[in-house]
Amino acid sequence: MKHDIQLMVNGDSYSLAIDPSRTLNQVLREDLNLTGTKLGCGSGDCGACTVIVDGRSVSSCLTLAVEVDGKEILTVEGLAPSGEKLHPIQEAFIEKGAIQCGFCTPGMELSAYHLLSQNPTPSEQEIREGLSGNLCRCTGYNKIVEAISVSADRMNRKPSKRKSR
Amino acid sequence: MKRSGFDYYAPESISEAVVLLSDLGENTFVMAGGTDLLIRKRHGMIFPDAVVALKKIKGLDRISVGPKKGLVIGATALLADVAAHKGIQNKYPAISDAAKNTANVQIRNMGTVVGNLCNASPSADNAPALLALGATLSIAGPQGDRTLALEDFFLGPGLTALKPAEIVIAATVPPPPANSGAAYVHLSARGKVDCSAVCIGAHIELQGRKVNNARLFVGACAPIPMRTPRAEKTVMRKVFTEKLAEKAGAAASEEALPITDVRATQDYRNSMVAVMTKRALLLAHKRARS
Numbered sequence A: 001m002k003h004d005i006q007l008m009v010n011g012d013s014y015s016l017a018i019d020p021s022r023t024l025n026q027v028l029r030e031d032l033n034l035t036g037t038k039l040g041c042g043s044g045d046c047g048a049c050t051v052i053v054d055g056r057s058v059s060s061c062l063t064l065a066v067e068v069d070g071k072e073i074l075t076v077e078g079l080a081p082s083g084e085k086l087h088p089i090q091e092a093f094i095e096k097g098a099i100q101c102g103f104c105t106p107g108m109e110l111s112a113y114h115l116l117s118q119n120p121t122p123s124e125q126e127i128r129e130g131l132s133g134n135l136c137r138c139t140g141y142n143k144i145v146e147a148i149s150v151s152a153d154r155m156n157r158k159p160s161k162r163k164s165r
Numbered sequence B: 001m002k003r004s005g006f007d008y009y010a011p012e013s014i015s016e017a018v019v020l021l022s023d024l025g026e027n028t029f030v031m032a033g034g035t036d037l038l039i040r041k042r043h044g045m046i047f048p049d050a051v052v053a054l055k056k057i058k059g060l061d062r063i064s065v066g067p068k069k070g071l072v073i074g075a076t077a078l079l080a081d082v083a084a085h086k087g088i089q090n091k092y093p094a095i096s097d098a099a100k101n102t103a104n105v106q107i108r109n110m111g112t113v114v115g116n117l118c119n120a121s122p123s124a125d126n127a128p129a130l131l132a133l134g135a136t137l138s139i140a141g142p143q144g145d146r147t148l149a150l151e152d153f154f155l156g157p158g159l160t161a162l163k164p165a166e167i168v169i170a171a172t173v174p175p176p177p178a179n180s181g182a183a184y185v186h187l188s189a190r191g192k193v194d195c196s197a198v199c200i201g202a203h204i205e206l207q208g209r210k211v212n213n214a215r216l217f218v219g220a221c222a223p224i225p226m227r228t229p230r231a232e233k234t235v236m237r238k239v240f241t242e243k244l245a246e247k248a249g250a251a252a253s254e255e256a257l258p259i260t261d262v263r264a265t266q267d268y269r270n271s272m273v274a275v276m277t278k279r280a281l282l283l284a285h286k287r288a289r290s
């Protein structure tokens, strides 16, 4: 039996009728065409599918869409809603060369977003712990850690920017 | 034919959930965070006809620390919230350490402590500390409510003492006795992310410099998280020293029954049970003294 759900994704509201066994990852990518959220392992290990649900980072491959009915979801598309002006985290990723193939990047950036929302001034160790659920096959992580550290500094200097996301 | 989909129910009360579980039949699964359940489905280990989700039940995610009731961790309380809870960090640091060392950030934002217990993995990271601290489980079911010591809960890998249609409502840890301390230490191949190769929960009570009570549990080294009574006996009524902790570690290593698997070899696990038991005792002792 299909379930009627209401999703609030990046500020837009969607009404959907979905099979309850479908994951949030499937619904985002297949029904809403929001393909910025990736599917890697499908088993909670790689973090490529990370999205923010009600302020917390989760693996969308292990989240049933029916379970997030009525909740607020942020995907990588929502980090730069205008499509032009990038989020400070994204700017820093580009600047620091923290992106190679880019497959892990949306998940990395949303994990960074979650980390900085909980801890605006993380140490290097805390950044690494904050990324414990995200794998990257290309960069060796150092550039990613640097990028997050730089974006944290900038976001703290301009707190108004952070709120407007 | 095996079906790929399932029906989904999200009852709003415990009694409704119990009725659903009794009515829907055997191939129905309780779901808290789903981080174990959905993986088992994905790997084709289970093909649920129906899932009964607990998240909509109000108040089931509560975490409370009180002087009389001790610590109560509701069935849908997230690993992340248990790890970050100030009251738990203060009074039950072994419990918050265990939750903090389970899985990764995203999984802790989804998975629960009680789900970790109900999944009954021999390496469940939250089991040893809760066992060492004498936790009990509150269970609701078609025959009414009951309380069970966590020590009587695990029957084998993936097997628990839950009867059909029973749900664990909460895990409760009694208030820590005076001059007591507990610790959780673990070891895994890749740092924080993967499941433990060895994990230890230790609890000791001191009377002066002597150990008056000890509870020691080893995870990932037997079909269930196991108690090591000979190691406990080694420290009982003795003056606590590092040497004594080491002796207890050696005893625990003799008692543990590890196997070789992807996470570690049997030999390595045996050696590490000794080392980690000693470390857990030293930390528990330090906490008991402060």
Ligand SMILES: Cc1cc2nc3c(=O)[nH]c(=O)nc-3n(C[C@H](O)[C@H](O)[C@H](O)COP(=O)(O)OP(=O)(O)OC[C@H]3O[C@@H](n4cnc5c(N)ncnc54)[C@H](O)[C@@H]3O)c2cc1C
Pocket: A043, A044, A045, B029, B030, B031, B032, B033, B034, B035, B036, B037, B038, B039, B054, B075, B079, B101, B102, B103, B104, B107, B110, B111, B112, B113, B114, B115, B116, B117, B118, B119, B123, B124, B125, B126, B162, B166, B167, B168, B169, B192, B193, B194, B195, B196
């Ligand atoms: C990438 C990844 C890494 C992981 N790392 C670790 C790790 O380091 N250490 C570790 O110990 N675990 C780890 N796990 C396993 C898992 O995340 C934990 O066991 C988690 O605590 C399970 O909680 P849950 O709420 O998601 O359980 P669920 O998947 O919802 O449930 C687990 C099982 O318990 C049953 N159940 C759940 N709640 C109840 C209840 N209240 N009453 C009766 N039955 C119930 C379900 O039917 C199911 O069989 C990992 C998992 C993933 C995907």
Ligand code: FES
Pocket: A038, A039, A040, A041, A042, A043, A044, A045, A046, A047, A048, A049, A050, A059, A060, A061, A062
């Ligand atoms: S795709 Fe979800 S964690 Fe890898």
Ligand code: FES
Pocket: A098, A099, A100, A101, A102, A103, A104, A105, A135, A136, A137, A138, A139
């Ligand atoms: S940039 Fe290729 S996986 Fe991270």
